[in-house]
Amino acid sequence: KKTKSGLFIKKIQKRGTLIFSPYTGFSYAVHPHFSHDIIRWLNLDSKKFLSNVFEESLGAGWVYPLDNIKPHNSFLLPDKAEWKDGVLPESVIGINWFITGKCNLDCLYCYATDLMRNNIQEPDKEIIISTAKNILKYKPLFVVITGGEPLCSPFIETAFKELKGKAGVIVDTNGLNITKKFIKLCKEYNVVVRVSIDSERPSIQHFQRPFFKERSNQNSLYKIVENINNCLNESLPIIVQSVITKNNANELVELGNKLYRLGIHFWRILRIQETAKNSLGYKKLMYDLK
Numbered sequence: 001k002k003t004k005s006g007l008f009i010k011k012i013q014k015r016g017t018l019i020f021s022p023y024t025g026f027s028y029a030v031h032p033h034f035s036h037d038i039i040r041w042l043n044l045d046s047k048k049f050l051s052n053v054f055e056e057s058l059g060a061g062w063v064y065p066l067d068n069i070k071p072h073n074s075f076l077l078p079d080k081a082e083w084k085d086g087v088l089p090e091s092v093i094g095i096n097w098f099i100t101g102k103c104n105l106d107c108l109y110c111y112a113t114d115l116m117r118n119n120i121q122e123p124d125k126e127i128i129i130s131t132a133k134n135i136l137k138y139k140p141l142f143v144v145i146t147g148g149e150p151l152c153s154p155f156i157e158t159a160f161k162e163l164k165g166k167a168g169v170i171v172d173t174n175g176l177n178i179t180k181k182f183i184k185l186c187k188e189y190n191v192v193v194r195v196s197i198d199s200e201r202p203s204i205q206h207f208q209r210p211f212f213k214e215r216s217n218q219n220s221l222y223k224i225v226e227n228i229n230n231c232l233n234e235s236l237p238i239i240v241q242s243v244i245t246k247n248n249a250n251e252l253v254e255l256g257n258k259l260y261r262l263g264i265h266f267w268r269i270l271r272i273q274e275t276a277k278n279s280l281g282y283k284k285l286m287y288d289l290k
Contacts, residue, residue: 003042005062006190008168010141011035012089020142020168023061024266025192025239027093027141028075030054031082053078061237066265092138097131097145099123099159102152105174105220106212109243109285111273116148128155132162142168151177160189170194172241174209176220178227183234194239194268195228197221199248200255208245208285225262232263241268245285 002008010018017035019028019042030038038054040046055063057072074080098112101120110116123131135143143163150156150171163169171186175195186193199205202219209220231238240259244252252269259267272286 002165003039004044005042007042007058007062008141009039009042010091010093010139011039012091015089018089018093018141019058021058021061022168022190022192023066023237024069024071025170025194025237026057026071026075026266028057028077029083030077033082034078051078066237069265092140094142094144095135095138095140097135097143097159098147099128099145099150099156100148100153103147103149103174104152104176104212105149105209107209109208109245109272111275112146112148113275123155125155125158128153128158129162132159136163136166140167142170144170144172146172149174149177151182157185160185160191164189168192172196174220175224175227178231180230183231183236186231186236187234192237192239193231194241195224196242197224197240197255197259198242198245199251200258201251204247208243208247228262228264237266238264239266239268240264241270243270243272243285245272247285 001010006022008020008022012018014032016032017030017039019030019038020026034054037046038058041054042058053072054077056070057077060066060069060071076083098115100122101116101118102122103116145156145159147153151173153159156171160169169189170192172194173196175197178193178195185191196209197205198208202221205221206219211220228238228240242248242252242255248255256267
C-alpha cells in the first residue's frame, strides 16, 4: 500500500513491515513491535515519535530535505539488535522487470547479453499491461524496470501507469535518453531513477560503456552528467551506480567526491557479474576485491 507520506508499506505477518521510499530508493524493515506506530506516522495519523532513527531513515524527502539526510547504518529498524530471529520474509520484496532488449550502449560487462536485441521478441503494449498485472499479483514492495535500456521502450509510461500507487518504482538507465518529458513522467509517477556512471574520466567511461554500432569519438559522460543535472534541478531522486573494475578501482574515492559535489546523495557500487556471453569483457575488467 502507498501511505499518505508517499512511502510504500508491505506488512509481513509476524515479520514486521517492509517500507520503500520513492524519495531515496531505499527499503527498510521495521520490527513488528514498532510497526503499528510507524504505519500511523507514515499515514500522517500520528505525530507520536519513537526514535530519531525512524525519522532520519524514513523521513528523508518529506519530513526534511534530502540535503539534510542522515541515513541509519542499518536497513533493519530500529536496530539490528532487535532482530533476534531470521528476518527474511517468505513473500516477494522486489521484482526486476526486463522491459526491453533494446539498448544504445554495448557495455563490456553487460549481464543481460543473452536477452538483448534480437535474442528476444520485443513486447507490445498489451504484453506490457499483462506483465504489469502479473507482477502485481506477487504484491512486491517495489519494481525495478530494467533492460536493455528501459528508456528505449516506447511503453515505459504504460508500465508507470499500471504500477502507479501499487508498488514503488525504480528505473535503471544509462542516462543518455533522459529528457524533460521523462523527468516529468518520473515526478508524476514517483519514480526513482538510477543512472550508471563508472568513471569521472571520459575515456574509461567510454571504454567500459561504448556506444552500440557507433564509430565516433563522441563520449557519453558529458551528456549523462548534463541529464543528471536536469533531474536534480527538478528535484527528481537520483541514485548513481558504478561497476567496480580494474580500470576504476583506484579512483572511486575521487568519483564519490565529485558525485557528492554534483548533488548526488545516493551511490551504489556493484561488482561485475559473469555470464556465458560476457566472459571476454569480464576477464578484461575483473577486479579482485581481495
